[in-house]
Amino acid sequence: MSGTSSGLTPPADAVAPVRHPDAPAPGEPLGAHYGQCFGCGGEQPHGLRLEARAGDGVSVTAEFTVRPAHQGAPGLAHGGVLATALDETLGSLNWLLRTIAVTGRLETDFVRPVPVGTVLYLDAEVTAVAGRKIYSRATGRIGGPEGPVAVRAEALFIEVKVDHFTEHGRPQEIRAAMDDPDQLRRVRAFEVNP
Numbered sequence: 072m073s074g075t076s077s078g079l080t081p082p083a084d085a086v087a088p089v090r091h092p093d094a095p096a097p098g099e100p101l102g103a104h105y106g107q108c109f110g111c112g113g114e115q116p117h118g119l120r121l122e123a124r125a126g127d128g129v130s131v132t133a134e135f136t137v138r139p140a141h142q143g144a145p146g147l148a149h150g151g152v153l154a155t156a157l158d159e160t161l162g163s164l165n166w167l168l169r170t171i172a173v174t175g176r177l178e179t180d181f182v183r184p185v186p187v188g189t190v191l192y193l194d195a196e197v198t199a200v201a202g203r204k205i206y207s208r209a210t211g212r213i214g215g216p217e218g219p220v221a222v223r224a225e226a227l228f229i230e231v232k233v234d235h236f237t238e239h240g241r242p243q244e245i246r247a248a249m250d251d252p253d254q255l256r257r258v259r260a261f262e263v264n265p
């Protein structure tokens with residue numbers, strides 16, 4: 072069963088999402104947006120290390136292997152970790168729009184238990200955009216990219232300026248990120264968004 076609560080239904084004036092002309096080609100890896108990100112970064116020992124690739128249109132695919140550090144019940148993935156995998160996958164869609172956005176709302180259905188050692192095959196797409204509001208949905212399957220659905224989500228992301236992070240983030244991490252040329256390049260790519 073799936074349901075959409077208020078806040079996740081695009082308004083009547085919503086438009087179809089537009090893939091940015093500089094978005095990576097379908098099949099290309101998106102890479103981590105931040106090395107310390109718990110969802111996609113390579114510098115978090117227990118992070119998800121989720122690897123997303125561009126799909127067609129404004130869509131992505133991603134894979135996440137459930138490790139022992141991700142357990143809730145014995146031998147099973149924690150629901151919050153699975154929600155993180157969905158959130159991260161949905162968040163990576165904004166790179167195809169070249170829009171900086173944060174999760175405002177995330178509604179998750181947990182359909183099947185996901186054992187440790189499982190690869191979760193995720194796919195996500197932006198369904199509509201209305202001003203700063205970006206509507207999207209994601210599905211996670213087990214046993215293969217065409218396997219049974221284990222989790223799914225609908226989300227609303229809200230576009231923000233880079234200031235969202237510099238004003239609210241802890242100064243030491245912000246400084247370190249701004250001193251990192253790779254990180255700065257990624258921020259600049261967002262800033263030139265017309």
Ligand SMILES: CCCCCCCCCCCC(=O)SCCNC(=O)CCNC(=O)[C@H](O)C(C)(C)COP(=O)(O)OP(=O)(O)OC[C@H]1O[C@@H](n2cnc3c(N)ncnc32)[C@H](O)[C@@H]1OP(=O)(O)O
Nearest residue numbers: 078104158159162171172173174175176204227229231258
């Ligand atoms: C450098 C590169 C790095 C890139 C880094 C990317 C990181 C990605 C990481 C993965 C994604 C995450 O987990 S991000 C982390 C988790 N999320 C957060 O920390 C966000 C915390 N929340 C906030 O900061 C704020 O609430 C915002 C920014 C989301 C919204 O505040 P705001 O900017 O003042 O905007 P506001 O006027 O309230 O809302 C704008 C419109 O959205 C609607 N809206 C807002 N929130 C909701 C909601 N929960 N449910 C329904 N609708 C909502 C409002 O009704 C309004 O609609 P209308 O009146 O216009 O119709």
